[in-house]
Amino acid sequence: MTYLADVAALTRKDLRVELRGRDTLPAMLLFVLATLVVFHFALPEGSGDTAAYGLLWVAIVFTALLGLARAWVPEQEHRVLDGLVLAPCDRSAIWLGKTLATLVFLLAAQAVALPVFVLFFEPLHAAALAGVVLADVGICAVGSLMAAMAAASRAREVLLPLLVLPLAIPLIVGGVGAAVSADAERFILFLLLYDAVFAVLSWASFEYVVTE
Amino acid sequence: MGLALVLALIVAPEDADQGISQRIFYIHVPIALTAYFCFGLGAVKALLLLWRGDERYDLESYVAIHQGTIFGALTLITGSIWARASWGVWWTWSSNQLVLFLVLFLFYCAYFMLRFSLEEGPRRARSSAVYALFGVALIPVSFLAIRLADDFIHPTVFTRDGPQMSATMFTTFLVAWAAVTLLAYVLYRVELAGKRLDADLRELREALQ
Amino acid sequence: MIRGRAVEKRYGRKRVLTGVDLAVPAGGFAVVTGPNGSGKTTLLRLLAGLAVPTRGDLVIGAERSRVGYLAHEPLVYRELSAAENLDLYGRLYRVRERRERVGMLLERFGLWDVRNERVSTYSRGMTQRLALCRTLLHDPELLVLDEPYSALDEDGAALVDRELDGLAGSRTFVVATHDPARLESLATQRVALA
Numbered sequence: 001m002t003y004l005a006d007v008a009a010l011t012r013k014d015l016r017v018e019l020r021g022r023d024t025l026p027a028m029l030l031f032v033l034a035t036l037v038v039f040h041f042a043l044p045e046g047s048g049d050t051a052a053y054g055l056l057w058v059a060i061v062f063t064a065l066l067g068l069a070r071a072w073v074p075e076q077e078h079r080v081l082d083g084l085v086l087a088p089c090d091r092s093a094i095w096l097g098k099t100l101a102t103l104v105f106l107l108a109a110q111a112v113a114l115p116v117f118v119l120f121f122e123p124l125h126a127a128a129l130a131g132v133v134l135a136d137v138g139i140c141a142v143g144s145l146m147a148a149m150a151a152a153s154r155a156r157e158v159l160l161p162l163l164v165l166p167l168a169i170p171l172i173v174g175g176v177g178a179a180v181s182a183d184a185e186r187f188i189l190f191l192l193l194y195d196a197v198f199a200v201l202s203w204a205s206f207e208y209v210v211t212e
Numbered sequence: 213m214g215l216a217l218v219l220a221l222i223v224a225p226e227d228a229d230q231g232i233s234q235r236i237f238y239i240h241v242p243i244a245l246t247a248y249f250c251f252g253l254g255a256v257k258a259l260l261l262l263w264r265g266d267e268r269y270d271l272e273s274y275v276a277i278h279q280g281t282i283f284g285a286l287t288l289i290t291g292s293i294w295a296r297a298s299w300g301v302w303w304t305w306s307s308n309q310l311v312l313f314l315v316l317f318l319f320y321c322a323y324f325m326l327r328f329s330l331e332e333g334p335r336r337a338r339s340s341a342v343y344a345l346f347g348v349a350l351i352p353v354s355f356l357a358i359r360l361a362d363d364f365i366h367p368t369v370f371t372r373d374g375p376q377m378s379a380t381m382f383t384t385f386l387v388a389w390a391a392v393t394l395l396a397y398v399l400y401r402v403e404l405a406g407k408r409l410d411a412d413l414r415e416l417r418e419a420l421q
Numbered sequence: 422m423i424r425g426r427a428v429e430k431r432y433g434r435k436r437v438l439t440g441v442d443l444a445v446p447a448g449g450f451a452v453v454t455g456p457n458g459s460g461k462t463t464l465l466r467l468l469a470g471l472a473v474p475t476r477g478d479l480v481i482g483a484e485r486s487r488v489g490y491l492a493h494e495p496l497v498y499r500e501l502s503a504a505e506n507l508d509l510y511g512r513l514y515r516v517r518e519r520r521e522r523v524g525m526l527l528e529r530f531g532l533w534d535v536r537n538e539r540v541s542t543y544s545r546g547m548t549q550r551l552a553l554c555r556t557l558l559h560d561p562e563l564l565v566l567d568e569p570y571s572a573l574d575e576d577g578a579a580l581v582d583r584e585l586d587g588l589a590g591s592r593t594f595v596v597a598t599h600d601p602a603r604l605e606s607l608a609t610q611r612v613a614l615a
Contacts, residue, residue: 002515005512006512006513009509009512009513010509010513013498013501013505013509016500016501016505017498017500017501020500020501020539021500074498074499074500077498077499078494078495078496078497078498078499079492079494079496080496080497080498082471082490082492082494082496083492083496083497083510083555084513085471086469086470086471086485086488086490086496087485087486087510087513087514088484088485088486088513088514088515089513211471211472211473212471212472212473
């Protein structure tokens with residue numbers, strides 16, 4: 001039970017830091033909205049409805065990347081991550097706390113972006129939304145880990161998208177499929193599979209990424 | 213081993229009415245299989261690194277993945293040639309294998325970017341190892357994704373008939389596979405030895421300073 | 422409490438520590454000296470458990486929850502207040518009677534009045550004092566301190582002196598410092614890194 005208490009304390013901390021600093025969430029929000037507007041101009045006439053869903057997913061992934069790029073920044077100032085690693089709590093709790101916080105930010109940005117998308121482009125039914133949520137989980141889980149790896153490097157801004165995008169491809173397939181396919185259930189199940197596999201993998205390997 | 217390779221190329225023409233596309237098959241598929249194997253080996257070494265903590269595995273994992281990426285690139289190239297020979301296009305999205313390799317190729321290229329931007333040491337070794345493990349998890353998941361994507365991305369225009377293999381063809385295939393595997397193994401050992409030598413030399417130089 | 426033999430730490434090609442032998446009994450006070458770049462910080466990181474030696478044996482008789490590490494950096498969140506930072510660490514370290522202990526430490530280190538201000542508004546001296554609070558929060562058995570006096574004025578330094586005086590003997594200390602004379606009376610052994 002202390003594990004969950006640790007995670008809760010860490011997630012709360014991240015939310016609080018963001019509330020005070022207010023750099024990440026507004027940026028994500030603005031970015032996703034601006035991207036949607038850009039898409040209106042980028043999509044040629046008569047591209048078909050499905051193209052819009054594809055572009056939605058591009059917007060989501062890049063918005064998530066924006067959030068992930070800033071995910072570990074508070075821990076990098078004053079090398080706070082060392083402080084967390086020193087603590088007797090399970091290191092994977094650090095990952096989980098961060099993932100949950102990033103997920104909250106992403107969902108918050110989408111809570112605004114998705115209605116706007118429906119307004120500008122195409123309607124979103126239940127399966128599509130389920131797809132969005134599941135893919136969010138996947139991308140935050142994997143992204144938090146990759147962001148932690150990239151944080152130690154010289155080229156972290158460039159590196160993070162390179163590490164995340166190949167892993168995000170199955171998520172995009174799942175998400176778009178859930179939105180456009182007649183058999184959306186298959187895609188939802190697939191996203192669940194992805195989340196299960198990669199969340200567990202990320203959870204288990206975080207320890208190794210932050211210790212020497 | 214080079215002999216075996218040449219043999220494979222010579223035996224192949226013996227099978228009449230096959231054409232270039234068939235011959236490339238003997239090289240393309242073994243190369244693809246070898247790439248998978250190398251990635252798998254890299255992941256195994258990575259797991260050993262994380263589990264046992266012996267830094268020797270880091271270099272072995274790296275070299276395996278390096279080989280895997282080279283063979284992956286070759287897979288894409290030979291696959292492209294095959295596509296050209298069979299259907300007249302240099303690229304097609306309907307070949308699941310090819311698309312899968314493209315995704316994997318991107319993934320493993322990022323592996324090198326990760327490695328080159330981290331300082332040498334235990335952190336780099338561990339991060340690389342974790343990434344290598346993600347790679348093998350990605351292989352089946354990506355494959356599934358691409359299969360599912362067929363649904364709505366591009367209608368299958370080209371049908372790919374799996375070759376029905378006669379006995380000679382099968383033998384040729386096995387020979388080619390063995391040859392490519394041997395090639396990969398030799399390259400792996402050579403590169404590993406070379407890198408180890410480099411490291412030892414550096415250590416020696418430092419110790420003398 | 423601590424026993425190290427032929428400890429070596431390398432980061433790839435860089436050999437930061439070589440052939441370090443170390444034995445600190447429980448209750449001992451080891452003072453670590455050496456010029457910049459001699460590996461003092463690395464040694465302390467090894468003792469705190471943040472890294473493992475590349476070669477050699479190192480046995481630390483205290484588990485993570487019983488070790489307090491004061492690093493070069495304060496290891497606190499700039500966006501949070503002192504109280505919030507300590508509350509978080511208190512939870513992670515499962516400190517009993519957390520609120521009372523946090524309050525007591527903040528008061529002892531003269532941070533009570535600014536406890537609800539963000540750390541980003543603090544001076545370096547205040548941040549260092551907060552770092553000391555963080556280190557002592559869970560009442561550790563083993564204290565690994567990397568230059569505890571840095572950034573502190575006379576008052577701050579006096580606070581540190583008082584704390585160390587009070588705890589020396591009942592806790593084990595490993596302290597790296599540029600000013601070993603200050604700890605002369607407390608030191609039971611010296612470790613000099615080349």
